[in-house]
Amino acid sequence: MLKNIFNIIILLILLNFVYGQSNPKSAGKVYTAPLTVSNDIYYMMNVGIGTPSQKFNILLSTGGADFFVPAFNITTNKPKFFPKKSSTFSSPNPPKYLNFPEIRGEVQGIVGIDTIEFAGLKQPKLEFSMADLIDKQTLADPYDGIMGLSFAKLSKAESKNPVLAAIDNSMY
CATH class of the missing domain: 4.10.910 (30s ribosomal protein s13; domain 2)
Incomplete structure (x- = not known):
């Protein structure tokens, strides 16, 4: 570790x-963000999405480039993202619906655009997925969602992860 x-x-x-x-x-x-470590396997960070910020405990993953959190309409005790509660939320045009088969189980969701905040950085208009289908195995994990840290060309949404976006936007 x-x-x-x-x-x-x-x-x-x-x-x-x-x-x-x-x-x-x-x-x-x-810029610093405290990491939570679970079983010396999962490295997680608190991330806020929307205005006002809706908080999630996010797994940092080097195995992908996409970012998802549970959507408002999924059955889980974990925090969920509610687009109508955010004054800065928008949808891409045309809408994008993604499937993430490379995750341990199945995860699917629709892409949204909103302000994403972590490590003291607040970045407007970044894409993320609101997962409306998450398999039971992934729901049982200690994190709420996953933020891929790989390059944008690996992203199914064809978007940069929030860390690379911060660098490109000269925030870092």
């Missing part, structure tokens, strides 16, 4: 150096 923490710290230092060089106003800024 300690090795993983050092790898994350080194990656953040490199990203800050590289992107700080191209954007001097962001050089030296550090």
Whole structure:
């Protein structure tokens, strides 16, 4: 676990150096988010979506590039995203419906656009999926949703994950 923490710290230092060089106003800024670790397997972070912010405990995954949380219409005790409760929510035109077969079980959902907040960064108009079908095995996991950290070309929604979007938007 300690090795993983050092790898994350080194990656953040490199990203800050590289992107700080191209954007001097962001050089030296550090954003941190406490991670929750479960069974030394799941690394999770608190993420807010919408205005006002609806909170989720999100698994950080390097195995994909998409981001999903449970939708308002799914049966679960986990937090759910309610689009009508957010003043900044919108839908892509045309609508996108995604299936994530690479996750342990089946997850499907519709794409929404809203403000996403993590590590002290608030980013408007980012895409995420509202899962209206999540298999029981995934629902039993300790996280509410998954944020893929891979590059956009691996995204089924063809969108950047919030971390890469923050870098591209010169927020980091």
